[in-house]
Amino acid sequence: MSRTLFDKIWDAHAVRELPGGLTVFYIDRHLIHEVTSPQAFDELTVRGLTLRRPGQMLATADHNVPTRHQNQPIQDPLSRSQVDKLTENCARHGVELYGLGHANQGIVHVIGPELGLTQPGLTIVCGDSHTSTHGAFGAIAFGIGTSQVTQVMASQCLLLDKPRRMRITVDGELAAGVSAKDVILHIIAALGTGGATGYFVEYAGSAIRALSMEGRMTVCNMSIEMGARGGLIAPDATTFDYLQGRPYAPQAENWNRAVAYWQTLPTDADAVFDAEHHFEASAIRPMITFGTNPGLGMPLGATIPVLTDVAEAAGLEKSLRYMGFTAGESLLGQEISHVFIGSCTNSRIEDLRTVAAFVKGRQKAPHVEAIIVPGSQQVARQARAEGLDQVLAAAGFELREPGCSACLAMNEDKIPAGAYCVSTSNRNFEGRQGPGARTLLASPLVAAITAVEGRLVDVAEYVQQLADV
Amino acid sequence: MEQFQTLRSGVVPLPVENVDTDQIIPARFLKATTRQGFGKNLFADWRYGADGQPKTGFVLNDPRYQGHRILLAGQNFGCGSSREHAAWALYDAGFRVVVSSYFADIFRGNALNTGLLPLQVTEPELQALFAAVAADSDLALTVDLAAQTLSVPGRSEPIRFELDAYKKECLLNGYDDIDFLLSQESAITTFEQNRPWIF
Numbered sequence: 230m231s232r233t234l235f236d237k238i239w240d241a242h243a244v245r246e247l248p249g250g251l252t253v254f255y256i257d258r259h260l261i262h263e264v265t266s267p268q269a270f271d272e273l274t275v276r277g278l279t280l281r282r283p284g285q286m287l288a289t290a291d292h293n294v295p296t297r298h299q300n301q302p303i304q305d306p307l308s309r310s311q312v313d314k315l316t317e318n319c320a321r322h323g324v325e326l327y328g329l330g331h332a333n334q335g336i337v338h339v340i341g342p343e344l345g346l347t348q349p350g351l352t353i354v355c356g357d358s359h360t361s362t363h364g365a366f367g368a369i370a371f372g373i374g375t376s377q378v379t380q381v382m383a384s385q386c387l388l389l390d391k392p393r394r395m396r397i398t399v400d401g402e403l404a405a406g407v408s409a410k411d412v413i414l415h416i417i418a419a420l421g422t423g424g425a426t427g428y429f430v431e432y433a434g435s436a437i438r439a440l441s442m443e444g445r446m447t448v449c450n451m452s453i454e455m456g457a458r459g460g461l462i463a464p465d466a467t468t469f470d471y472l473q474g475r476p477y478a479p480q481a482e483n484w485n486r487a488v489a490y491w492q493t494l495p496t497d498a499d500a501v502f503d504a505e506h507h508f509e510a511s512a513i514r515p516m517i518t519f520g521t522n523p524g525l526g527m528p529l530g531a532t533i534p535v536l537t538d539v540a541e542a543a544g545l546e547k548s549l550r551y552m553g554f555t556a557g558e559s560l561l562g563q564e565i566s567h568v569f570i571g572s573c574t575n576s577r578i579e580d581l582r583t584v585a586a587f588v589k590g591r592q593k594a595p596h597v598e599a600i601i602v603p604g605s606q607q608v609a610r611q612a613r614a615e616g617l618d619q620v621l622a623a624a625g626f627e628l629r630e631p632g633c634s635a636c637l638a639m640n641e642d643k644i645p646a647g648a649y650c651v652s653t654s655n656r657n658f659e660g661r662q663g664p665g666a667r668t669l670l671a672s673p674l675v676a677a678i679t680a681v682e683g684r685l686v687d688v689a690e691y692v693q694q695l696a697d698v
Numbered sequence: 699m700e701q702f703q704t705l706r707s708g709v710v711p712l713p714v715e716n717v718d719t720d721q722i723i724p725a726r727f728l729k730a731t732t733r734q735g736f737g738k739n740l741f742a743d744w745r746y747g748a749d750g751q752p753k754t755g756f757v758l759n760d761p762r763y764q765g766h767r768i769l770l771a772g773q774n775f776g777c778g779s780s781r782e783h784a785a786w787a788l789y790d791a792g793f794r795v796v797v798s799s800y801f802a803d804i805f806r807g808n809a810l811n812t813g814l815l816p817l818q819v820t821e822p823e824l825q826a827l828f829a830a831v832a833a834d835s836d837l838a839l840t841v842d843l844a845a846q847t848l849s850v851p852g853r854s855e856p857i858r859f860e861l862d863a864y865k866k867e868c869l870l871n872g873y874d875d876i877d878f879l880l881s882q883e884s885a886i887t888t889f890e891q892n893r894p895w896i897f
């Protein structure tokens with residue numbers, strides 16, 4: 230019978246199907262970080278259990294860590310205790326930890342792929358909703374709650390009901406200045422925050438195929454923002470090229486066997502999905518969000534919609550009141566005081582290159598605070614090796630040390646109340662970047678242009694200059 | 699996990715859609731390393747002003763709804779971050795049931811693993827419930843988990859709700875998935891001996 234990519238991996242990992250529909254589902258890789266693991270370790274201890282497969286786990290410290298002076302003790306006592314707890318737990322239970330100061334430290338969804346831990350055909354979980362990022366490699370990857378973290382620790386399995394399957398096809402070519410981030414913001418704006426709830430989404434089509442691994446990760450990363458359990462993309466030559474030679478990738482003769490297996494994974498030609506959506510790549514424009522959920526996005530030059538449905542309009546109005554915008558308004562010319570380039574959505578080397586290429590020889594606007602937080606130590610090293618740090622510093626951008634940073638503002642990196650921040654992260658919820666902060670989600674290029682202009686401009690003006698860089 | 703069988707309680711109405719887990723418990727309160735104590739920061743940014751004082755307009759600060767253990771919320775409740783702390787905060791604040799017309803997937807699972815019942819009704823039923831609570835702030839609903847019913851005073855038929863049979867058993871008995879998964883030990887070990895996708 231014809232099967233989808235998702236079905237093939239799912240079937241391979243179903244230990245047992247129970248009457249009633251739940252599946253005992255096996256997990257190959259378990260990533261943990263300091264915020265959602267301490268209670269899970271405690272629960273394990275309380276029940277007198279041990280880790281079933283510590284070798285299939287990997288830990289890092291990312292959510293809480295400062296992005297300055299990482300070589301010094303963490304100032305905030307609560308953050309420090311959480312990070313210390315992780316170190317203690319990992320030592321006690323024999324889990325590999327890439328903590329602060331380690332050459333492999335970084336945002337959990339950035340380091341898994343760059344180390345080659347994330348591979349096609351695997352099942353990957355983490356107590357973090359953006360685990361969907363790893364689906365870019367053709368893996369089933371999804372976020373879990375802390376109770377489930379304990380379950381995986383103890384049994385290497387979860388009890389799951391099988392999600393429905395959705396395919397989102399994006400065909401055609403993206404216009405200049407339009408990136409993977411714009412693709413996913415466009416899709417979420419069309420489908421809404423609940424548009425894929427209950428589904429696992431496969432992204433397909435020529436525009437998706439044409440994306441780099443970095444771009445594919447950006448797309449899969451935000452699957453959760455439309456309610457999807459996860460997103461995935463069929464592995465192909467781009468995937469294999471990215472993985473080959475990475476520390477945890479299959480080596481020597483195993484490599485050819487692995488590739489042969491991975492090539493069997495893509496969705497069969499006549500497989501059927503429970504839902505299908507199609508988008509035309511050439512119709513996608515550089516996007517910006519104007520509200521307090523990621524579904525409230527529009528092309529930069531557009532006007533904020535005026536809704537007629539009463540219930541929906543009420544939700545939108547609450548959102549606009551928080552943002553200080555009005556329905557029917559254009560955001561062009563809107564002054565912006567903060568620009569944040571980072572997070573597991575857009576903090577990889579390609580993102581830093583995009584920003585550096587644009588700001589080279591330019592200056593950020595004097596009133597803008599622009600910070601760039603690389604996703605990992607490896608990204609930071611690469612940026613230095615390419616001289617991007619010099620370019621960014623010359624343009625007035627502050628290049629920080631790796632972590633989640635202002636994506637969720639658990640550390641010192643907060644956006645002040647009322648301030649507007651153009652952010653390359655994934656969530657524009659009320660207060661996400663600090664109490665009262667107003668977040669506008671965009672691509673790294675839009676963020677870079679905004680930092681230079683100090684206000685929102687139509688990126689179309691820059692397309693010519695882009696062609697030159 | 700605590701058992702849940704029946705509950706008769708007043709309701710706290712929160713007619714807001716797409717309530718994300720960053721609202722339920724803002725990230726800066728996630729630094730604790732135990733499960734307890736999150737209740738005081740439930741909906742912190744809606745509940746307290748910058749000075750830390752309760753905001754009068756917010757429903758959790760309204761004396762009429764104190765002690766009520768059922769939260770009635772707009773659709774797509776619990777979207778966003780996977781933080782189970784959101785379910786813990788609701789539980790710690792005394793809630794045992796959240797009624798909505800839609801729950802985000804991860805939140806639904808987290809709630810069930812915490813002993814908090816995510817009770818899904820249709821959108822018209824949800825709107826009728828909001829109207830009933832608006833008319834009578836003391837309205838007490840009865841949730842009967844075994845019967846899978848939600849009884850509303852003045853309504854002839856109770857509302858029937860769906861719940862996975864296994865999850866229902868767990869909640870009724872206070873079991874969680876770990877107990878079950880550990881009982882699958884031999885099947886899991888057999889499975890682990892043959893994973894041809896690991897290279």
Ligand code: SF4
Pocket residue numbers: 291292336337338357359572573574632633636637654655
């Ligand atoms: S960067 Fe943001 S979204 Fe990504 S893991 Fe960190 S906090 Fe979560």
